[in-house]
Amino acid sequence: QVQLAESGGGLVQAGDSLRVSCQASGRTGSATVMGWFRQAPGKEREFVGGITMTGGRTGYSDSVKGRFTISRDNAKNLVSLQMNSLKPEDTAVYYCAATFGAYMFVPSRTSSYPYWGQGTQVTVSS
Numbered sequence: 001q002v003q004l005a006e007s008g009g010g011l012v013q014a015g016d017s018l019r020v021s022c023q024a025s026g027r028t029g030s031a032t033v034m035g036w037f038r039q040a041p042g043k044e045r046e047f048v049g050g051i052t053m054t055g056g057r058t059g060y061s062d063s064v065k066g067r068f069t070i071s072r073d074n075a076k077n078l079v080s081l082q083m084n085s086l087k088p089e090d091t092a093v094y095y096c097a098a099t100f101g102a103y104m105f106v107p108s109r110t111s112s113y114p115y116w117g118q119g120t121q122v123t124v125s126s
Contacts, residue, residue, distance in 0.1 A: 002026045002098050002115040009094060009120030017084045020120055022096030024077040031098045033106055034079040035113055036070060038092035038122075045095070050106035051079060059106030064090075086124045093119040 008020040035050035049060035051070045058070050069082045079096060097113035
């Protein structure tokens with residue numbers, strides 16, 4: 001089992017930056033990919049990006065590419081999502097997720113990740 005806890009959400013203005021983090025505990029040593037997803041009110045949960053825990057390979061959705069950066073600290077079991085140039089449409093609950101699957105890339109489907117955090121709210125005002 002893996003427990004995931006997000007932190008760092010909040011209210012910011014358009015153009016600001018914000019960093020959210022995901023602390024993993026439990027059976028963390030075998031996690032292969034950590035992903036970030038978000039869900040806005042009335043919308044489906046969507047892929048934001050992710051990182052492979054061994055090679056540090058990243059993948060991002062087109063909507064955040066160039067603005068968001070994912071990093072990992074394996075020693076601390078911590079994955080962070082740095083969000084720059086935030087837009088009102090980035091407003092959502094942000095979730096981190098983990099998988100132990102044999103992926104060589106970052107999967108973008110929610111079904112690929114069996115472990116999820118409780119989410120943290122990010123609100124971007126215009």
